[in-house]
Amino acid sequence: MTQNDDILLRPAMLFAFLKALPLITLAITFLLLAWWLSPYFIVFSLVVCGFAWYGLLYIRSFQYLITHEYILLTQGIFFKRIDQVELFRVKDYIITQSFILQICKLMYLTLKSTDAENATIRFQGISESNIVETIRTRVLEARKNNNIYELN
Secondary structure, three states: OOHHHOEEEOOOHHHHHHHHHHHHHHHHHHHHHHHHOOOOHHHHHHHHHHHHHHHHHHHHOOEEEEOOOEEEEEEOOOOOEEEEEEHHHEEEEEEEOOHHHHHOOEEEEEEEEOOOOOOEEEEEEEEOOOHHHHHHHHHHHHHHHOOOOOOO
């Protein structure tokens, strides 16, 4: 296995911005209130901007690495969490797209697995692609390499 065979996915910047947009709107509202009513609303605006910035950075910290043997999930800014799921444990694939995600050509990919710790793996805000076919092919290869057969 070479490094070029690995797939690294991250949430799109547009997705992170859309998730932070309600807080950004609230911060702008507090700035307008500071202009019209009282300058103390600037403090609220700065606090909300801080939360929005943290949320944006947190979503951008997600990394999904898909190799031929496992999926590595990394998240966190101050405290990192790294989960590893063997590919042969993946059972089902679900793609969901809201109307806004369809417009932005983004998607959520949910993988159902038999792993006790990570029964559901969710790739949030990734670009539309044929990643499901790639993962499916790698899951079948991993099952074949590990002599794992599914009985119904």
